[in-house]
Amino acid sequence: MRFVLAIGSTHTATIDGISAAGASADLLFHTPAADAEIVEYGRPVRAPVTPVSPSGCPTPAVITRSVRELIDFDVLVIEAGLAVSTAAPTIQMANEPGEDIRECVSVPAATEVFERARDLGGRLPDEELIIGESIPGGTTTALGVLSALGEPFGVSSSMKENPLALKREVVAVGVKASGLAYGAASDAPLEALRTMGDPVLTAVAGVVVGALDAEKRVILAGGTQMLTAAATVRHFGVCDPLELATTAYIAREGDVDIKGVSDDLDIALSVTDPKFEQETHEELRAYDDGEAKEGVGMGGALFVAEREGVPMSHVRDQTISCYERLVNDNG
Amino acid sequence: MRFVLAIGSTHTATIDGISAAGASADLLFHTPAADAEIVEYGRPVRAPVTPVSPSGCPTPAVITRSVRELIDFDVLVIEAGLAVSTAAPTIQMANEPGEDIRECVSVPAATEVFERARDLGGRLPDEELIIGESIPGGTTTALGVLSALGEPFGVSSSMKENPLALKREVVAVGVKASGLAYGAASDAPLEALRTMGDPVLTAVAGVVVGALDAEKRVILAGGTQMLTAAATVRHFGVCDPLELATTAYIAREGDVDIKGVSDDLDIALSVTDPKFEQETHEELRAYDDGEAKEGVGMGGALFVAEREGVPMSHVRDQTISCYERLVNDNG
Numbered sequence: 038m039r040f041v042l043a044i045g046s047t048h049t050a051t052i053d054g055i056s057a058a059g060a061s062a063d064l065l066f067h068t069p070a071a072d073a074e075i076v077e078y079g080r081p082v083r084a085p086v087t088p089v090s091p092s093g094c095p096t097p098a099v100i101t102r103s104v105r106e107l108i109d110f111d112v113l114v115i116e117a118g119l120a121v122s123t124a125a126p127t128i129q130m131a132n133e134p135g136e137d138i139r140e141c142v143s144v145p146a147a148t149e150v151f152e153r154a155r156d157l158g159g160r161l162p163d164e165e166l167i168i169g170e171s172i173p174g175g176t177t178t179a180l181g182v183l184s185a186l187g188e189p190f191g192v193s194s195s196m197k198e199n200p201l202a203l204k205r206e207v208v209a210v211g212v213k214a215s216g217l218a219y220g221a222a223s224d225a226p227l228e229a230l231r232t233m234g235d236p237v238l239t240a241v242a243g244v245v246v247g248a249l250d251a252e253k254r255v256i257l258a259g260g261t262q263m264l265t266a267a268a269t270v271r272h273f274g275v276c277d278p279l280e281l282a283t284t285a286y287i288a289r290e291g292d293v294d295i296k297g298v299s300d301d302l303d304i305a306l307s308v309t310d311p312k313f314e315q316e317t318h319e320e321l322r323a324y325d326d327g328e329a330k331e332g333v334g335m336g337g338a339l340f341v342a343e344r345e346g347v348p349m350s351h352v353r354d355q356t357i358s359c360y361e362r363l364v365n366d367n368g
Numbered sequence: 369m370r371f372v373l374a375i376g377s378t379h380t381a382t383i384d385g386i387s388a389a390g391a392s393a394d395l396l397f398h399t400p401a402a403d404a405e406i407v408e409y410g411r412p413v414r415a416p417v418t419p420v421s422p423s424g425c426p427t428p429a430v431i432t433r434s435v436r437e438l439i440d441f442d443v444l445v446i447e448a449g450l451a452v453s454t455a456a457p458t459i460q461m462a463n464e465p466g467e468d469i470r471e472c473v474s475v476p477a478a479t480e481v482f483e484r485a486r487d488l489g490g491r492l493p494d495e496e497l498i499i500g501e502s503i504p505g506g507t508t509t510a511l512g513v514l515s516a517l518g519e520p521f522g523v524s525s526s527m528k529e530n531p532l533a534l535k536r537e538v539v540a541v542g543v544k545a546s547g548l549a550y551g552a553a554s555d556a557p558l559e560a561l562r563t564m565g566d567p568v569l570t571a572v573a574g575v576v577v578g579a580l581d582a583e584k585r586v587i588l589a590g591g592t593q594m595l596t597a598a599a600t601v602r603h604f605g606v607c608d609p610l611e612l613a614t615t616a617y618i619a620r621e622g623d624v625d626i627k628g629v630s631d632d633l634d635i636a637l638s639v640t641d642p643k644f645e646q647e648t649h650e651e652l653r654a655y656d657d658g659e660a661k662e663g664v665g666m667g668g669a670l671f672v673a674e675r676e677g678v679p680m681s682h683v684r685d686q687t688i689s690c691y692e693r694l695v696n697d698n699g
Contacts, residue, residue, distance in 0.1 A: 078492070078493045079493060080493060082491045082492065082493065083487075083488075083491060109440055113457055114457055124459060124488060124491060125457075125459075126444055126445055126456075126457035126458050126459050127457050127458070127459075128455060128456075128457050128458075156414075157414075157455060160413045160414060160455060161409070161413065162409045162410060162411060162413065
């Protein structure tokens, strides 16, 4: 098994109110780089920030890293349009961050990024890939792609209150700018990615299509962004078995019927509950309160932990120790 | 422990007769990329070649990978001037391959590469780094740097017959072009790297200086190129403990008194003998016959295997199985 993490940026995230990471410009730009460093090294190495929400809720990278400390798995970070560099080793798939989807085109190099990623997905030697993402603003671009594809489901948020009305407004502006009516790219998923997507979603779709074509088992690890990646793959006409591993925090959220949508797309769904509410550690309990919910492949990491028989209490303990290491490092 | 592998190219390698990898242009350009993929994935993934010598002797990457399959260790590939891209995840330290050292300047960006690498070496979270290299032509550039530093020892070769006279001739042309008399850069090691070195040696020196400054244990893994890196670090005025882990094939070679030089430089030397002559596998026995000898951190990987109590017979078995996998993949 190899854990693939696609990281990047989209200028869409700079729209006021869109992204939790956007609460500060520093977090916005450095979060994907820091997330990759946390998964790779256990703490930020070059990134000047530790991604925590204003309430202290840590990035899901901490949970993914903690599982990795319990079950050593291989990691491959795919760089898909970072705004700042990361000290994690990466394979470069896209050089430029995505444009604001309110512009006419959001991923000008979508075809090259997709093809490069597809090639890589087919070449990786592993029989199983678990694929996660870190891109602030990514649920908004996902909503844009869903609109272009004509998929009716919505997206969640890493914030407690999902600014869904704002996201729909942004998407509406983008759809108009791109000249793409709702569902107009149903048979042209690359066009949906190019006009309304982001480089991370584009790279993820490419890796998945390539890996499925090479008969690998593919598990998308995440929430509605990864469900959007799955939908995009289906619009490419790929019918192979495909899985989504997500957290209970996504599954129990009211905004999206993740089970129903997965069924409709013929995606096998796994939901893992780390039960952070059983801890006295307030920052982790924020997850139970609706913060963060998913990201950086957290659902996939928890899925693997459960599959390997690691008790969730061990995952929680490791997460707390990893979190404290991060906070003390920065203190 | 983290195993750091610096990969790159120098145009010096294209000089007829300099490099074993230079026997074919394909191997010359693709060897470092393929070596990184072998260490990372167990086989070339994007590189179109499997680096074997004309006699079938496999790249030392196979041995390093085999040890990694026995004792899982973290790998960090540093890209320092690759001529072609690799599918291994990397951190980019230098964008351009080194120039032919017969030119006036061989690493125009030496200062930036060194500083970037020094910063990284200090930031890595590990208490111990083991550092190897893959750069065709690297012993010739090493000889160039030694000449600029005024270090009297020579270099070995991955070929059975070391073309040392040719290397000295190339270095003499380079020294003249750079206007640097023998030993003229004794107090200016960055100048030695810039005029006579290659980007890999520059990045390795940077990582080592940064890591030692951060009080890490550093083990250079390799032969005379890594000994040159050690010498360069000493010329930077760094007196911290430093180690070299190499193979018996380097230690028993007549061209360089690796023990004597290590002592002179205050480098603790470890020599590991994988005893390939005990195998019937002809391609591995080529090592005993003086081919390849070292590279891609092989000596360091063997050192770690021995430290972890892995019998060399296991390393040999794993190497044979890894080699056969590679050959069959390409067959």
